[in-house]
Amino acid sequence: MQPDLLRIEGLRTVFKTSSGLVRAVDGIDLSVPRGKTLGIVGESGCGKSMLSLSIMRLVPPPGRTVEGRVLLEGRNLLDLSTAEMRQVRGGQIAMIFQEPMTSLNPVHSVGRQLTEAMHVHSPGLNASALKDKAIAALKRVRIPSPERRFDEYPHQLSGGMRQRVMIAMALACEPRLLIADEPTTALDVTVQAQILDLLRELQADTGMSIILITHDLGVVAEMADEVAVMYAGKVAERATARELFEDPQHPYTLGLLGSVPRLDEERERLLAIDGSVPPPFAFPEGCRFNPRCPFAIAPCRAELPPLREITPGHQAACIRAPVENALSLESAA
Amino acid sequence: MTPWPELRTNTMLRHVFQRLLMTVPVMFGVLLIGFLLMQVVPTDPAIVRAGPTATAELVQEIRRELGLDQPLYVQFGIYLWRLLQGDLGVSIINNVAVTQELGGTIGPTLELMFASLFWSIPIGIALGTIAAYWRGSVLDRFVTALSVAGGSVPVFFLGLMLIWFVGFQWQWLPFTGRGGPLWTVEGWRSIALPALTLGGVFIAPVARMTRTAVLEVLGAEHVRTARAKGLSESAVVLHHALRNALIPVVTLIGLQIGFLLGGAVVTETVFSWPGVGRLAVGAILSSDFPMAQGTIIVLSLGFILVNLVVDVLYVALDPRMRGG
Numbered sequence: 001m002q003p004d005l006l007r008i009e010g011l012r013t014v015f016k017t018s019s020g021l022v023r024a025v026d027g028i029d030l031s032v033p034r035g036k037t038l039g040i041v042g043e044s045g046c047g048k049s050m051l052s053l054s055i056m057r058l059v060p061p062p063g064r065t066v067e068g069r070v071l072l073e074g075r076n077l078l079d080l081s082t083a084e085m086r087q088v089r090g091g092q093i094a095m096i097f098q099e100p101m102t103s104l105n106p107v108h109s110v111g112r113q114l115t116e117a118m119h120v121h122s123p124g125l126n127a128s129a130l131k132d133k134a135i136a137a138l139k140r141v142r143i144p145s146p147e148r149r150f151d152e153y154p155h156q157l158s159g160g161m162r163q164r165v166m167i168a169m170a171l172a173c174e175p176r177l178l179i180a181d182e183p184t185t186a187l188d189v190t191v192q193a194q195i196l197d198l199l200r201e202l203q204a205d206t207g208m209s210i211i212l213i214t215h216d217l218g219v220v221a222e223m224a225d226e227v228a229v230m231y232a233g234k235v236a237e238r239a240t241a242r243e244l245f246e247d248p249q250h251p252y253t254l255g256l257l258g259s260v261p262r263l264d265e266e267r268e269r270l271l272a273i274d275g276s277v278p279p280p281f282a283f284p285e286g287c288r289f290n291p292r293c294p295f296a297i298a299p300c301r302a303e304l305p306p307l308r309e310i311t312p313g314h315q316a317a318c319i320r321a322p323v324e325n326a327l328s329l330e331s332a333a
Numbered sequence: 334m335t336p337w338p339e340l341r342t343n344t345m346l347r348h349v350f351q352r353l354l355m356t357v358p359v360m361f362g363v364l365l366i367g368f369l370l371m372q373v374v375p376t377d378p379a380i381v382r383a384g385p386t387a388t389a390e391l392v393q394e395i396r397r398e399l400g401l402d403q404p405l406y407v408q409f410g411i412y413l414w415r416l417l418q419g420d421l422g423v424s425i426i427n428n429v430a431v432t433q434e435l436g437g438t439i440g441p442t443l444e445l446m447f448a449s450l451f452w453s454i455p456i457g458i459a460l461g462t463i464a465a466y467w468r469g470s471v472l473d474r475f476v477t478a479l480s481v482a483g484g485s486v487p488v489f490f491l492g493l494m495l496i497w498f499v500g501f502q503w504q505w506l507p508f509t510g511r512g513g514p515l516w517t518v519e520g521w522r523s524i525a526l527p528a529l530t531l532g533g534v535f536i537a538p539v540a541r542m543t544r545t546a547v548l549e550v551l552g553a554e555h556v557r558t559a560r561a562k563g564l565s566e567s568a569v570v571l572h573h574a575l576r577n578a579l580i581p582v583v584t585l586i587g588l589q590i591g592f593l594l595g596g597a598v599v600t601e602t603v604f605s606w607p608g609v610g611r612l613a614v615g616a617i618l619s620s621d622f623p624m625a626q627g628t629i630i631v632l633s634l635g636f637i638l639v640n641l642v643v644d645v646l647y648v649a650l651d652p653r654m655r656g657g
């Protein structure tokens with residue numbers, strides 16, 4: 001088996017703020033297989049965006065990645081010089097964001113923003129070669145009349161078209177990894193489906209890996225090969241997508257699944273999660289989920305449970321996993 | 334790959350034309366106010382024109398000649414008609430045609446404006462950008478302190494300090510009058526101190542506005558996109574942060590035009606620079622009302638014109654304003 005494209009080890013990104021140390025990403029281990037999609041799910045504020053920005057080394061100040069390694073084909077990105085890192089950004093790892101409305105620069109034409117990205121990574125190309133390449137990139141993301149769009153400005157495009165332009169820009173230099181941070185959250189449902197289809201097609205064509213960040217389990221179910229569920233800066237559960245949906249182990253995942261309406265399966269609404277993600281400068285003692293967890297017992301408040309293997313290839317950070325045991329105990333009680 | 338926007342000439346021309354049309358009522362208002370001002374001043378132009386020894390009949394005669402016996406709206410019509418022919422009356426002090434005197438001062442004033450803005454706007458923008466990029470650093474604090482201090486120094490004070498030290502104590506540069514056109518050494522030497530003065534007080538507001546605008550854009554998502562593409566920091570700052578920040582900066586500079594014109598009046602007076610501002614001050618101090626009125630009209634015209642330029646620049650910088 002080929003080694004994973006990207007391995008994240010013990011990654012920790014913090015913000016020093018006046019209200020305390022914000023542990024946005026708090027010791028995360030993950031890997032992204034080649035040509036596959038890793039879905040990262042979790043409620044808003046659990047650290048998904050900061051994780052992806054940490055990989056790109058684009059964490060906004062005062063945030064800082066203080067620990068860990070990000071290994072792209074064995075090379076630790078955190079050790080690269082800024083010049084080397086610039087080659088990685090847009091070259092080997094590209095990124096698209098949630099808000100296509102604001103992610104493109106409103107004062108530059110679509111063509112300029114596209115060619116700018118290409119120019120950085122292939123400085124040898126002249127203006128007309130760049131233009132040809134840009135128009136080809138627009139065609140590839142199925143933008144109608146790409147020649148005309150080339151000269152247009154972002155405000156002249158719809159949200160879906162803008163996200164396509166973002167994708168064209170991201171894929172312009174054939175990256176090995178695409179990080180998509182909530183790429184369809186801001187789009188309406190039909191456009192959302194089109195964009196996801198497009199990403200899947202492009203992945204099949206190029207063999208790139210995708211990290212797909214979302215708070216929408218439906219999107220994960222449709223797209224991901226593997227899934228990591230994040231809670232309060234840590235990975236709560238990690239498994240193949242199939243495993244995760246069929247046999248969730250962490251109470252938080254159960255809660256998330258309980259709140260996702262599913263048509264194909266008659267999953268009873270096990271639990272709904274009450275409360276919200278605790279503020280990251282005031283995580284509770286022990287398991288960070290314990291104030292909201294219906295399965296919480298005294299030991300949960302004592303110690304932070306590590307991620308451990310429940311079944312082969314399926315890890316959860318819960319002392320009571322596998323949950324079947326917990327559930328049967330619960331009903332016995 | 335030009336950092337400058339692609340201008341769509343036809344929409345641009347249409348825009349300029351529209352804005353020009355919109356200045357017509359503003360201009361009309363300015364003229365009306367100028368005209369009404371002349372009505373409330375206690376001096377009777379007919380008496381002034383006739384001289385101190387004239388008889389009442391002669392004054393009456395002149396009054397009829399000047400149309401002063403007509404109702405106000407007719408007088409206003411006559412006034413507009415004369416104005417269109419370039420006739421703003423004659424100076425009460427020396428009987429020289431106002432337009433003639435004004436004509437000689439517009440050039441030097443434009444020269445002074447240009448020389449002041451030419452160096453101060455780029456420096457202000459550069460300082461503001463540096464301060465924003467290294468926000469919170471020593472550099473930023475230095476620039477902020479400089480712009481607070483610079484912003485509170487009155488024009489006349491800066492001018493007098495420059496005159497005292499550079500002109501008088503050290504005798505490096507002349508400090509009165511205009512030595513010649515800009516392309517001569519004397520022209521350069523004589524405009525140096527006035528331009529340093531007027532530009533100097535303009536740096537602070539420009540730097541402050543730029544800092545705020547660049548800071549705001551640096552936090553925008555499209556800047557993060559630019560970095561994620563692998564652009565260098567200089568490309569990110571110049572082509573994405575500063576380029577976008579120029580839109581509010583140009584608007585804010587436009588709002589400072591009044592301040593700039595006021596500064597020009599003071600600077601010209603302090604340095605005896607033969608421009609419209611000094612002419613205006615002289616005319617007002619000597620109760621030369623036709624002349625004062627003429628200078629006010631010219632300054633207002635300048636104000637409107639600069640606003641038009643700012644407006645056009647604004648549209649040139651922001652494709653969202655171009656429509657279509």
Ligand SMILES: Nc1ncnc2c1ncn2[C@@H]1O[C@H](COP(=O)(O)OP(=O)(O)O)[C@@H](O)[C@H]1O
Pocket residue numbers: 015017022023024042043044045046047048049050051060061062063279280
């Ligand atoms: N500039 C910042 N200063 C302090 N805390 C921040 C900052 N940016 C993000 N955070 C914190 O980091 C945590 C993770 O944020 P984020 O990664 O954006 O969450 P997600 O993308 O999962 O919604 C949040 O709790 C947020 O409060």
Ligand code: SF4
Pocket residue numbers: 250251252287288289290291293294295296297300305317318319320321
């Ligand atoms: S460790 Fe305890 S509190 Fe945490 S998820 Fe498991 S059962 Fe709930």
Ligand SMILES: [Mg+2]
Pocket residue numbers: 048049050181182
């Ligand atoms: Mg996010």
